[in-house]
Structure formats: C-alpha cells, structure tokens
Amino acid sequence: MHHGFPCPCPAAAAPRRWRRARRLATGLALALLWPALTAGAGEPVPVLIASPGVPRLDTATVARLYTGRAIEIAGQPVTVANAAPGSALRQRFLAVYLKQDEDAYRAYWTVRRHVGKGAPPRELASSAELIDWVQHHPGAIGYVDATELRPGLNVVARP
Amino acid sequence: MTETASPSLPPRPRMRSRPLRRLPTLALAAAAAGAVLPAAAQELSWSTYGTLAYARSDRDFHYLRSIDRSGSASRDTVLGLQGDLRLSPQWAATAQLKLEPSSKADARWALKPAWAFLAWRPDDDWMLRAGRLRLPIYLHSEAMDVGQSHDMARLPAELYTVVPVPDYEGGNVSRGWVLDGGGTERELTVEAFGGRARSTARFWLRDGLPPQLPAGAVFWPVRVQLGGLAVTLRQPDLLLRSSLTRTALHRTDGQGMAVDYPYVALAPGLGYYQVSDALPGPGVVSRARIHNTLFSIGAEWSLGQGWRVTGEFVRDVQHDTVFGADATAGYLALFRQLDRLTPYVSVARRSSRQAGFDWHQRLLANPLPASVPGAATINAAQRVAAETHWLTDQASVALGAAYALTPAVKLKAEWLHTRIGQLSQLVDTPPGAQTPGRTCVNVWSVNLNYAF
Numbered sequence: 001m002h003h004g005f006p007c008p009c010p011a012a013a014a015p016r017r018w019r020r021a022r023r024l025a026t027g028l029a030l031a032l033l034w035p036a037l038t039a040g041a042g043e044p045v046p047v048l049i050a051s052p053g054v055p056r057l058d059t060a061t062v063a064r065l066y067t068g069r070a071i072e073i074a075g076q077p078v079t080v081a082n083a084a085p086g087s088a089l090r091q092r093f094l095a096v097y098l099k100q101d102e103d104a105y106r107a108y109w110t111v112r113r114h115v116g117k118g119a120p121p122r123e124l125a126s127s128a129e130l131i132d133w134v135q136h137h138p139g140a141i142g143y144v145d146a147t148e149l150r151p152g153l154n155v156v157a158r159p
Numbered sequence: 160m161t162e163t164a165s166p167s168l169p170p171r172p173r174m175r176s177r178p179l180r181r182l183p184t185l186a187l188a189a190a191a192a193g194a195v196l197p198a199a200a201q202e203l204s205w206s207t208y209g210t211l212a213y214a215r216s217d218r219d220f221h222y223l224r225s226i227d228r229s230g231s232a233s234r235d236t237v238l239g240l241q242g243d244l245r246l247s248p249q250w251a252a253t254a255q256l257k258l259e260p261s262s263k264a265d266a267r268w269a270l271k272p273a274w275a276f277l278a279w280r281p282d283d284d285w286m287l288r289a290g291r292l293r294l295p296i297y298l299h300s301e302a303m304d305v306g307q308s309h310d311m312a313r314l315p316a317e318l319y320t321v322v323p324v325p326d327y328e329g330g331n332v333s334r335g336w337v338l339d340g341g342g343t344e345r346e347l348t349v350e351a352f353g354g355r356a357r358s359t360a361r362f363w364l365r366d367g368l369p370p371q372l373p374a375g376a377v378f379w380p381v382r383v384q385l386g387g388l389a390v391t392l393r394q395p396d397l398l399l400r401s402s403l404t405r406t407a408l409h410r411t412d413g414q415g416m417a418v419d420y421p422y423v424a425l426a427p428g429l430g431y432y433q434v435s436d437a438l439p440g441p442g443v444v445s446r447a448r449i450h451n452t453l454f455s456i457g458a459e460w461s462l463g464q465g466w467r468v469t470g471e472f473v474r475d476v477q478h479d480t481v482f483g484a485d486a487t488a489g490y491l492a493l494f495r496q497l498d499r500l501t502p503y504v505s506v507a508r509r510s511s512r513q514a515g516f517d518w519h520q521r522l523l524a525n526p527l528p529a530s531v532p533g534a535a536t537i538n539a540a541q542r543v544a545a546e547t548h549w550l551t552d553q554a555s556v557a558l559g560a561a562y563a564l565t566p567a568v569k570l571k572a573e574w575l576h577t578r579i580g581q582l583s584q585l586v587d588t589p590p591g592a593q594t595p596g597r598t599c600v601n602v603w604s605v606n607l608n609y610a611f
Contacts, residue, residue, distance in 0.1 A: 060344070069337075069346065070283045077248035103566040110206075110567070110610045111308045115301035116253055116274060116293065117286075119204045119243035139248065 045146035046093035048157035049131070051138050054078065057157045062097045065141065067108065068118045078139040080121045081130060093143050096159045202245040209238040210306040212606035221587040222577070222600050223316055224265065233260045235313055235606055237304050239273065251278045257304060262359045265376045273304060273326060286333045294325040295350050295389040296402045298457040298471055306608030310501045310561040312573035313604060315490040316585060317509035317555060321473050322453065327385060329354015345394040353386035362547045363587040368539045374590060383408045396461040404453040415445030418480035420544065431527055431537045434544035438537060450478040465496035481514040484549045502560040511550045516581050519545045552580030568609045575602040
C-alpha cells in the first residue's frame with residue numbers, strides 16, 4: 001500500500017536497503033575502476049602537419065628533425081616548430097616521438113645550443129598559430145592535437 | 160693555445176684586444192646574408208648561461224691564479240650571453256659574449272666573444288662554420304664555460320689547462336654519418352678545423368727583474384697557427400672523441416723563442432746560463448716558431464642504474480725545444496645519478512717532460528756568488544727564465560656533487576685535494592718563498608650554474 005510515508009514495517013525496509021547497497025557497490029566499483037576506464041581519454045594526440053609537398057615521416061625522422069640532426073626531407077629544406085613549453089600536447093609529443101620528457105629535451109638543447117650546433121625549434125603558443133604558420137611557410141612542420149585537425153591540412157605523421 | 164716555450168726576457172707586451180673589434184664584421188656578414196633571405200624564415204633567439212662561484216684553499220699561495228686561503232669568486236665565475244640568428248634552415252649565425260676574469264691581467268674582468276661564427280648546412284650531413292670558434296679537442300671543449308651542462312664543479316685543471324685558451328679564428332668543416340647498428344642510432348662526426356689564435360701566456364715571476372720585469376704575473380701575447388682533425392661518436396650510452404692538432408706558435412713582438420741556453424764559464428766550477436742576449440755570452444739559441452702536436456682521446460660511458468664514467472687523456476708533444484708546454488695529462492671520473500643529485504669522484508694527473516724539470520733545476524741550483532760583478536742580475540734572469548718554463552707535475556683527487564634545482568639550474572660543491580710534485584705552473588710562488596713542491600693543497604668550491 002502506498003500512503004506517502006515511510007513504512008515502518010520490516011517487509012518494506014528490506015528492498016530499500018538492497019537498493020542502497022547496490023548503489024554503494026556501484027559507486028565503489030566506479031571509484032576503483034575510474035582511472036582504468038579513463039586512461040588515455042582526454043590526453044592529447046599529437047599529429048604532425050606540414051606545408052604542402054612534405055611527404056609522410058616516420059618516427060625516427062621526426063626525432064632527428066626535432067633534435068636538430070636533420071634539416072631536410074628528400075632534399076627539401078624544412079623547419080620545425082614546437083608547442084609551448086610545458087603544454088600537455090608538447091609533453092605527449094616528446095614522449096611519443098622522441099621518447100623523452102621535457103627536462104631531458106631541454107637539457108639536450110642546452111648542450112647542443114652551447115656547443116654551437118644550432119638553436120632549438122621555434123615555439124608557437126597555440127595550435128591556431130601553428131596551423132597558420134605551417135600553411136604559409138614552405139617546408140614548415142609542426143604538430144597539433146588530433147581534435148584540432150581540419151580539412152586540407154597535410155598530415156605527415158600520426159602516433 | 161698550448162703554452163709557449165720560454166721566451167728570453169722580453170719587454171712587457173702591449174695589451175691588445177682585437178676579438179671584440181671583429182664582431183661588427185661578423186654582424187655585418189650576418190646582416191648581409193639575412194638581407195637576401197626571406198624575412199619570414201629568420202629567427203633570432205637568445206640564451207644565457209652563468210656560473211656564480213666561490214672557492215678557497217688551505218694555503219697562502221695562489222692556486223689556479225686566484226684560489227688561496229682568503230677565498231676567491233673569480234676563478235670559476237663566468238657570465239655568458241648567446242644569440243642565435245637562424246637565417247634559413249641552412250644558414251645561421253651565432254655570437255656569444257662572456258664576462259670572466261681577464262686572461263691578460265689578474266684582478267681584472269673582461270668582456271670578450273667566446274664565439275662569433277656563420278654556419279652553413281648544405282644538407283643533413285655537412286656543416287661549414289667560419290669565424291671565431293671553439294677547438295673541438297676535449298669532451299667538454301665547446302660547453303666548458305657552461306657549468307650547467309656537466310656535473311663537475313670544475314673540469315679537471317690538470318687536463319683542461321693544457322689548452323688554456325681554446326678559441327680560434329678560422330674554419331671548421333664537419334661531416335656526419337648516422338650509423339644504425341642493432342637498433343641503436345649512432346652518430347659519427349668528423350671535423351677538420353684550421354685557423355689562427357691569439358693567446359696570452361701567463362707566467363708568475365717570484366722576484367722578476369726590476370725595473371724591466373716587475374715581480375708577479377706577466378702576460379705575454381702569442382699567436383698560434385693551428386690545424387687538426389676531430390672524430391666524435393655519439394650514441395645513447397656512449398660519447399667518444401679523439402683529436403689530433405698541430406700548432407705553430409710565435410711571439411707577436413717579433414722576438415724568437417729560446418730553445419737552448421749556452422753555458423758561460425767564468426772560472427772552473429763557476430758560470431751561468433746565458434738566458435738573454437742582454438747578458439754576456441755567445442748568444443741564446445732561438446727559433447721563430449715552436450711546434451706542438453696535441454693528441455686527445457676521451458669517453459663518457461653510461462653504465463646503467465645511473466652510473467656513468469668519464470675519462471680523458473691528452474698528450475701535448477712540444478717539438479723544437481725542451482722548454483715549455485710538453486705535457487701528458489688525464490683524468491677519470493665516476494658519477495652516480497640519484498634523481499636530482501649526482502655525486503662524483505675523480506682522479507687527475509699531469510706531468511711535464513723530465514728534461515724541462517732538469518733545466519729548471521739547472522737554472523736555479525747554482526746561483527753566482529754576490530762577489531761576481533752583475534751576479535744579482537744574472538741570477539734574477541736565470542730565475543725568470545726558469546719560471547717561464549711551463550712545467551707541471553701534480554695529481555688530484557676530487558669528491559663532489561651536483562644537485563639539479565631545476566632542469567636549468569645546478570648547485571655544485573666539491574672538495575679537491577691536489578698533490579704538487581716537483582713543481583706546478585698552476586701555483587704562484589709567494590715573494591721570498593721557495594717554489595712550492597712536494598706539498599698539497601685542499602680546495603673547497605661551491606657554485607651555482609644556470610643556462611636558460
């Protein structure tokens with residue numbers, strides 16, 4: 001019988017306790033599994049884009065370009081650009097393509113610059129700025145998050 | 160450059176500072192190159208580095224120019240600023256200015272260009288550079304001023320002072336090869352370099368020869384023509400470098416370099432060595448140029464688990480004379496990286512050719528008695544000649560640590576124990592004291608290093 005008030009009888013209280021227990025168990029399970037369920041979700045996916053004419057690149061070539069050991073692709077001079085220091089996109093790019101973290105990458109360029117082997121790649125503050133730079137400079141190469149890709153961009157490498 | 164053979168009582172040199180005057184020439188060349196390249200491709204970036212240092216010893220005499228019991232900030236302190244102008248993917252210009260204790264006077268600081276060069280990379284493998292460059296001799300030659308780039312509080316003086324002024328004006332051509340072996344990427348680089356350098360040889364005269372040569376530090380400008388080859392192998396866990404350099408050194412005042420002192424006998428068992436043409440005798444044997452051949456080899460090997468070992472060896476063979484820089488030097492260092500902390504221990508050794516020490520002894524051992532007319536001048540001249548031989552016999556052990564405060568800043572501290580053998584040109588003899596030999600010096604150093 002439904003009368004709008006909590007029923008004091010034991011027979012009516014049992015299902016509510018079961019519902020509360022189920023909700024508690026579900027919450028606990030979600031709390032425990034949440035890190036696993038969300039791993040990778042929301043993490044940037046760096047995709048390399050380049051000006052028209054630059055061919056596809058393998059990971060080793062990308063690493064050589066971003067460490068200053070290569071300056072050309074198939075005889076064409078190229079210039080690379082990085083995302084802003086400390087950004088999640090840049091950290092992910094360094095981890096995926098160079099197998100380095102920000103500290104190791106900065107340390108590498110500190111030495112390379114001061115042994116007279118060149119300066120580190122230019123750094124652009126936003127993906128919009130990078131896309132604009134890539135589209136207007138022959139031989140330009142950079143990277144953006146996969147969610148920011150737009151039609152017409154020359155994608156040259158994906159993780 | 161390699162230090163000079165003993166000059167024979169030269170007049171005090173004129174001090175000149177030409178390198179800074181050449182900067183406008185390079186800047187003009189870079190500007191001209193920039194003018195013909197697309198403006199959009201150009202990019203100027205700046206970086207700065209520095210070491211703020213303090214060191215003190217437990218002895219009254221100066222070690223390494225300025226370290227003594229009262230402490231000194233000037234031995235290792237250096238501030239640098241570097242500008243890199245990228246004109247295109249192939250063309251770049253680099254200039255680096257540094258402020259450090261002058262190489263031409265004690266107790267003075269100098270702002271001078273460490274580098275100023277134009278670089279051209281026609282492709283991935285070749286690089287041509289022209290201008291003022293650093294000699295690629297040691298593992299840390301190019302970045303030796305940038306303390307943040309290595310972990311030792313001071314690179315071992317036994318080795319790194321064999322070529323004390325390692326910049327030159329000329330060219331450097333390098334060719335690189337990427338060697339793929341078993342999944343490990345190796346990079347082999349061969350560099351050919353050549354040019355000339357102006358250097359200043361510093362000598363410490365305990366008594367001098369007043370009024371012509373006062374006591375204390377004297378600085379003699381020399382010029383060196385050089386050429387050489389360096390081979391470098393880099394792979395993730397190993398850095399190897401070897402070089403061979405040939406130098407020809409001459410004095411800029413036109414005087415020759417003494418290579419032998421004739422003995423002038425005054426009576427049986429009594430005589431002196433004629434160390435200057437101003438003294439009576441048949442004449443000092445001299446040459447216009449002194450040649451040196453310098454061989455170096457070094458390796459830095461990562462052993463895993465944070466362990467790393469570094470070793471370097473250099474042999475400087477001085478031809479033409481036994482007076483001067485002939486030296487054998489080396490060091491071995493063991494590092495262990497523990498997160499941000501990297502403690503290390505190192506041992507180093509340097510020794511000169513025994514014939515040089517024999518001459519040093521010969522010149523000082525038998526002074527003329529005061530009853531001989533002119534004895535004071537002759538004795539003083541012989542001491543000056545002995546003190547201008549670049550002789551060193553010493554060994555060191557160092558314990559230290561570097562702590563990375565941030566990726567760009569390192570704090571370092573070191574205890575260094577140096578044992579002087581017969582004598583060391585890295586020690587200044589105090590007035591009235593015996594030349595320090597068969598003795599020790601302890602040096603405590605602390606410094607803060609940064610590079611942004």
